Amino acid sequence: MNNYDYLIPTSIQEAISLHESYGEKSSYIAGGTDVMVKIKQEKIRPQALISLRRLKGLDHITYKQGELRIGAMVTHRMMELSPIIRAEFPVLIDAVENIGSVQIRNVATIGGNIVNAVPSADGAIPLLTLGAQIRAVGPEGERTIALEDFFVGPGKTCLKSSEILSEFFVPELPAHTGAAYWKHTRRGAMELAILGVGVLISLEDDMKTCSGARIGLGVLAPTPIRAKKAEAFLKGKKLDEESLKEAGSIAAQECKPRDSIRGKAWYRKDMVTLFVRRMATVAMERAS
Numbered sequence: 001m002n003n004y005d006y007l008i009p010t011s012i013q014e015a016i017s018l019h020e021s022y023g024e025k026s027s028y029i030a031g032g033t034d035v036m037v038k039i040k041q042e043k044i045r046p047q048a049l050i051s052l053r054r055l056k057g058l059d060h061i062t063y064k065q066g067e068l069r070i071g072a073m074v075t076h077r078m079m080e081l082s083p084i085i086r087a088e089f090p091v092l093i094d095a096v097e098n099i100g101s102v103q104i105r106n107v108a109t110i111g112g113n114i115v116n117a118v119p120s121a122d123g124a125i126p127l128l129t130l131g132a133q134i135r136a137v138g139p140e141g142e143r144t145i146a147l148e149d150f151f152v153g154p155g156k157t158c159l160k161s162s163e164i165l166s167e168f169f170v171p172e173l174p175a176h177t178g179a180a181y182w183k184h185t186r187r188g189a190m191e192l193a194i195l196g197v198g199v200l201i202s203l204e205d206d207m208k209t210c211s212g213a214r215i216g217l218g219v220l221a222p223t224p225i226r227a228k229k230a231e232a233f234l235k236g237k238k239l240d241e242e243s244l245k246e247a248g249s250i251a252a253q254e255c256k257p258r259d260s261i262r263g264k265a266w267y268r269k270d271m272v273t274l275f276v277r278r279m280a281t282v283a284m285e286r287a288s
């Protein structure tokens with residue numbers, strides 16, 4: 001384990017200045033459940049860890065006029081226990097209540113999960129299906145980034161040096177919209193996903209015709225991705241067994257999984273067809 005300075009700024013500006021002064025030799029740390037593992041495995045050797053824990057205004061969950069806002073320092077456990085999220089955004093509960101263990105969820109943050117940017121990040125897929133946006137603050141000010149543009153490679157994001165992810169926001173969803181996420185694993189806890197599938201469905205007033213869909217796929221490409229061809233296929237279709245099966249097959253063609261110790265590429269593709277159909281069915285139930 002290497003030695004490092006542990007810095008505890010109390011404002012975002014102070015954190016950014018500290019990061020600028022150490023440059024790439026420093027790393028922000030939120031809950032530390034990814035950073036500390038990387039240090040222990042000697043994947044990174046920072047000279048300074050800059051804690052985000054004392055920064056104010058990054059741990060909110062608000063829902064006003066249809067818009068959900070979640071601060072980057074909100075832990076998975078805070079999301080899991082949030083009455084707002086439980087009532088209005090069960091797709092997020094599908095994800096966070098299956099991350100690690102309660103001990104991990106008590107410290108691990110949604111911001112850290114997304115900036116860590118592994119293909120299996122469970123927080124990423126539901127936020128993608130919800131059409132989430134990110135607010136980032138850096139030396140040059142604040143900017144907004146669509147989550148779907150955020151991931152640029154395994155473990156890589158478009159955040160610039162010293163930028164801090166401050167919050168996520170989910171713009172108001174259309175009426176009759178529901179979403180669901182499935183994390184496919186070999187056992188029920190302390191397990192990374194073999195694959196993850198999230199589906200959001202918006203329905204016309206007849207509650208059968210799809211007016212819009214978003215499909216997010218995890219561990220099925222080098223980054224979390226959307227299955228845009230399958231989404232386009234669903235729009236305007238009556239949602240039944242046949243159309244959902246076809247959407248699943250199209251989504252399977254859009255992904256580029258690889259073999260790993262958790263599952264073979266062919267198995268992952270096969271499961272996409274199944275889980276797109278299943279999650280679309282749950283999403284429709286939630287929409288109504």
Ligand SMILES: Cc1cc2nc3c(=O)[nH]c(=O)nc-3n(C[C@H](O)[C@H](O)[C@H](O)COP(=O)(O)OP(=O)(O)OC[C@H]3O[C@@H](n4cnc5c(N)ncnc54)[C@H](O)[C@@H]3O)c2cc1C
Pocket residue numbers: 027028029030031032033034035036037052072073098099100101104107108109110111112113114115116120121122123163164165166190191192193
């Ligand atoms: C035992 C165990 C089980 C796990 N199980 C799962 C699981 O089931 N599913 C899953 O998805 N993950 C899992 N993880 C991974 C990890 O817990 C999550 O990715 C977690 O959400 C990371 O959050 P953190 O606050 O601990 O991030 P940290 O480790 O503090 O940071 C992660 C990265 O993000 C950067 N960062 C953090 N916050 C910000 C910010 N606001 N702005 C800019 N950069 C930032 C850090 O510099 C670092 O590069 C597991 C980890 C462990 C150790």
